[in-house]
Amino acid sequence: MALTREEREQFLAEPHIGALAVNAADGRAPLTVPIWYQYRPGGDLWIMTGSTSRKGRLIEAAGRFSLLADRTEPTIRYVSVEGPVNATEPATRDQVREMSARYLAADKVDAYVDLAMREYRDQVVMRMRPEHWFSADLGRL
Template sequence: MALTKPEREAFLSEPHVAALSVEAEPGRAPLTVPVWYQYEPGGRPWLLTGTESRKLQLIRTAGRFTLMVDEVSPRLMYVAVSGDAVDMVPGTRGDLQEMAARYLPPQAVDPYVEMAEKDHGPQTKLFLEPKQWVSLDLGAL
């Protein structure tokens, strides 16, 4: 059964790892990669990615992408949200700290931020303007 708007927004606001899909070059399947993202109900999902990454180049070209999050336990459910890529701005240390704090235990945040700033290069923060939602909740199996 499809989730209600409040249910899908609540699920998306949990710290799941998302699969990001974006159109690739002609003759190739979409690029699909795991990403960390941030979301608050009623807002727009956002993520950080390398400024020179293939992923960001494809998103800029396509102008849109999809995020899909799922879980299989304790219940089988998923939410996919597609829309336009908007508000691409330089990522900041604060953005990186916020994202790391969402996914990592507190003691790992600062070491991760230090490593990411050193090894990942410049980051771009981009927002998804939700246009289409697809969701399913099969309940506790």
């Protein structure tokens, strides 16, 4: 059964590992990779990636991507969003902290932020405005 707008936005706002897909544009199947993401209901979804990474270059070329978040317990539920990239900007320390705090234990965040700022200098934030939604909770059939 499809989720209501409020249910799908709340689900997407939870810290699931997303599956990002973007057109490969070279005759290959779309690139699909796991990724951390951030979303607040009613806003843009954003990710961080290396500006010169394959994923970053493909998103830049396509101008859009899709992301799937799912869970299997207590029921199978998923939300998929697709839309255009509406901004790309260099990642800030605050954004790295926000994202890492969403996924890592509190005692690991500072060390990860320091590592990321030192080792991943070409990180950019790509913001996507969700345009198309697809969702279901298979336990509500």
